[in-house]
Amino acid sequence: MVGTVAAVDLGATSGRVILGRIGDNELGLRQVRRFANDPVRVNESGLPALHWDILELYRNVIAGVATAVSDEPDLLSIGIDSWAVDYGLLRQGRLLQLPYHYRDGRTVPAVRAAHAAVDAERMYRTNGLQFLPFNSVYQLVADRLAGTHDLADQFLLIPDLIDYWLTGYAYAERTNASTTGLLDVYTREWNDELIAELGLHRRAFPDLVDAGTRIGTVLPEVALELGAPRSLEVTTVGSHDTASAVVAIPATTDDFAYVSCGTWGLVGVELDAPILSESGRAANFTNEGGVDGRVRYLHNVMGLWLLSESVRTWEHEGRTIDLTALLEQAATITGPVARFDADDPRFLPPGDMPARIAAYCAEHDQPVPRTPPEFARSILESLADAFANSIRLASRVTGKTVSVVHLVGGGSQNRLLCQLTADRTGLPVLAGPVEATAIGNILVQARAQGLIRGTLESLRGLVASTFEPTRYEPRLVRAL
Structure with a gap:
């Protein structure tokens, strides 16, 4: 059996949509769209802040998948991967703010606040994660200090956010969730104790799923925009781009x-x-x-x-x-x-x-x-x-x-x-x-x-x- 799927690969400087025709002894690729992923710098309380232009990114994803569907009407599935750690906060399904770029400097005081609650050695024993000042755990503490985290009822990493807009299903794929610093390194489940110690709200963290989960079909309005049948599925992949790269x-x-x-x-x-x-x-x-x-x-x-x-x-x-x-x-x-x-x-x-x-x-x-x-x-x-x-x-x-x-x-x-x-x-x-x-x-x-x-x-x-x-x-x- 041979079929075609579409990989949406979002990098820190550009994105691409690539068709993959694949069977037991066949693997062929064809790029159908490439686009820039340029951050946006804005003034926030007199200081420059760096954000991702997530709506422009989503527009390009839709345009790229629409081209893929036009080229391959029998397209079976879409899978999305991206860089790690960055995310959207939502309330009642609505995005509260543009996702911050990991190179934004807002986490400096958040790192100190996080380690005042949980020292670096104990955090490593819990999550196994290297120290990077932009890890999601520190970004979320920065949101808590700013009051934004208290408003949110949903935390979605970038690929999961786009999948949510495509399907209406909210979840966290494990390979990318492992970069947040909030998973137990052994069980790969959300670490409720660590989340509580950092003053974060457990309600915001969605159910976890593994790479290779058939999440569901695209929403009717999305199918119409894509020119796709309602049977087009979204499948989770190693949504941290490095996890997908290591597979290959x-x-x-x-x-x-x-x-x-x-x-x-x-x-x-x-x-x-x-x-x-x-x-x-x-x-x-x-x-x-x-x-x-x-x-x-x-x-x-x-x-x-x-x-x-x-x-x-x-x-x-x-x-x-x-x-x-x-x-x-x-x-x-x-x-x-x-x-x-x-x-x-x-x-x-x-x-x-x-x-x-x-x-x-x-x-x-x-x-x-x-x-x-x-x-x-x-x-x-x-x-x-x-x-x-x-x-x-x-x-x-x-x-x-x-x-x-x-x-x-x-x-x-x-x-x-x-x-x-x-x-x-x-x-x-x-x-x-x-x-x-x-x-x-x-x-x-x-x-x-x-x-x-x-x-x-x-x-x-x-x-x-x-x-x-x-x-x-x-x-x-x-x-x-």
Whole structure:
């Protein structure tokens, strides 16, 4: 049996709708719409605030799925994934405010308030989550301090919010819910005690469902807008985009580490159970939920945001930047370049990235980059360092042997980054597929719809037989 489903993959800078035609020995992709996802900065009580333009995002989702339906009238299902942690608060079904962007700085006092109630060590033992100042738990405490949380009767993460608008059903998909910091790391249920200790309202948190749940059909008015039959279903996927990407790693053995590289670099290994060691907490590793109950034991690295925000700065200054040419020029640099800590929190907010990199280098007696190619090379060298360090730590803390690194997502197209990662780890890097997130989304939908069967390993086998990765061998062998 062969059928078609649509993956709606929403990233922090752009979204896409991709059709997947799939059966037991067939997997084909076709992008039908791509669109920008630009945040909106507004004044709130005299301070700038950064929000997602969720209504424009939804409009683009509808337009993209309508195109998918027009191209494939027998479309079976839609599945939505997005970045993690951000959410909408609703009251009686109505959105109370535009969802905040995770790069907004409102959580600084909320982090202090949260840890005054539950210290960092105990919180980690409870939720297994790495500390990031924008985790949903801190954002929700910020909403409580602002009085907004008290007004809400529903909390929906971004993919769940869009699914709610499509179907009328409110729920929380577990892989993304695991990034909130409010799930019990073992049971993967809402942690009622932690929610209460933080002064949050349990009533706002919806029922949890697993990836691969057939939620229901689209609402009649949505079907009309899409030009779709009322039988069109919405299926949950690994709605945290990294959870979907990890499904589509073309691994044929289990001794792999992964780097899902785009705006962020998510670096880690896959486990069957969480690890809550103090060494893992100190290294800021997280135990996030994966599809089929797996654990994504990983560390967030700042990712290609460093490069894209640098390019944005140069373009605002009036320079014309050709990214392909920039990377080619960066690859030709042979002299010493700065290697900085890509995890430094100064690099999180939007703004003049080259100035912040230059300041870091000056403070740490590193050669300060002067030209865009030098900055680009410095960024890629630093990311490769961060990827290798995270893989090394993940292997050490978990005891898992790593023999190969799978680098998927947009970063897999960056040949210099892939080669540098192989050089730093001393391991072969298998790069691709680029659209791993959409592929994982499609695979989970297809299995739920009965188009394919099998374990996560068999799904990966289908990816491995369909998409041949590019192999990068280390030029300098360095044992992990």
